[in-house]
Amino acid sequence: MGKIKACLFDLDGVIVDTAKYHYIAWRELAKELGFDFTEEDNERLKGVSRMTSLDILLEIGGVSHSNEEKLRLAEKKNENYRTFILKMLPDEILPGAKEYLEEMKAKGIKIALGSASKNAMTILDRLELTSLFEAIIDGTKVSEAKPDPEVFLKGAEALNVLAEECVVFEDAEAGVEAALAGNMKCVGIGSPEVLGKAHLVIDGLHQMTYEKLRSLED
Ligand code: B16
Ligand code: MG
Numbered sequence: 001m002g003k004i005k006a007c008l009f010d011l012d013g014v015i016v017d018t019a020k021y022h023y024i025a026w027r028e029l030a031k032e033l034g035f036d037f038t039e040e041d042n043e044r045l046k047g048v049s050r051m052t053s054l055d056i057l058l059e060i061g062g063v064s065h066s067n068e069e070k071l072r073l074a075e076k077k078n079e080n081y082r083t084f085i086l087k088m089l090p091d092e093i094l095p096g097a098k099e100y101l102e103e104m105k106a107k108g109i110k111i112a113l114g115s116a117s118k119n120a121m122t123i124l125d126r127l128e129l130t131s132l133f134e135a136i137i138d139g140t141k142v143s144e145a146k147p148d149p150e151v152f153l154k155g156a157e158a159l160n161v162l163a164e165e166c167v168v169f170e171d172a173e174a175g176v177e178a179a180l181a182g183n184m185k186c187v188g189i190g191s192p193e194v195l196g197k198a199h200l201v202i203d204g205l206h207q208m209t210y211e212k213l214r215s216l217e218d
Contacts (some may be wrong), residue, residue, distance in 0.1 A: 002092035013171030021084035035061035061209025096206025112155035149182030
C-alpha cells in the first residue's frame with residue numbers, strides 16, 4: 001500500500017483508436033463469409049484477443065469452422081488490419097495521451113504497456129511512442145487473456161515494482177477486471193456504466209493529471 005510508482009497503459013482505446021481498423025477488417029471477413037457485422041457487434045471485440053474475437057464473430061454469423069480454417073481466417077483478417085496500421089501517423093494518438101506519458105516520465109513514474117494486441121510494437125513505432133515505454137508487454141508475451149491479470153503482473157515485474165504500486169489505464173471491462181484481479185489501482189477510460197468497477201473513470205487521458213494519480217494512493 002502507499003506510493004504509486006508505475007503506470008500500465010492499455011493500447012487500443014487508451015492511447016489510440018485502432019478499433020475502427022479492427023472493425024473494417026472483421027466486417028470484410030464477415031462479408032466474405034456471407035453475413036453482416038455491425039459497429040455494435042464490434043464493441044464486443046474490444047480488449048479481447050484475436051482468436052476470441054474470431055469466435056465471437058463466427059457466433060454472430062452462426063457459422064462454425066475447423067481450428068485450421070479459423071487460424072487461416074484470423075491470419076487473413078490480420079493481414080487486412082495491418083494494411084491500415086502500417087499507414088498510421090502520430091496525429092492519431094488520442095488527445096492528451098502523449099503529453100500524459102511524458103509528464104509521468106518527467107515525474108519519475110515508470111511506464112509500461114499492457115496490451116492484448118500482437119501488433120502493439122508496430123503501432124507504437126508508427127506513433128513514435130516506443131521510446132517512452134520502459135517495458136512493453138503485448139499479446140506475444142502472455143498466455144492468458146484479460147480478465148486474467150497476467151499482462152499487468154508481467155508489466156509490474158518488468159518495471160521492478162509491486163502490483164499495489166501500479167495504476168492501470170483501461171477502456172475495456174475485462175481489462176479493468178484484470179487490473180483489480182492483479183491487486184492494482186485502475187483508471188477506466190470511457191463510460192462509468194461499463195467501467196464502474198474502476199477506482200476512477202475519465203473520458204480520456206486529456207482529463208488525467210498527476211494530482212489525480214496521487215489521489216488514488218491509499
Ligand atoms: P491483435 P488492447 C486489443 O488491444 C483490442 O482492443 C482488441 O480489439 C484486439 O482483438 C486485441 O487487441 C488483439 O489485437 O489482433 O492486433 O493481436 O485494447 O488490449 O490494447
Ligand atoms: Mg483496450
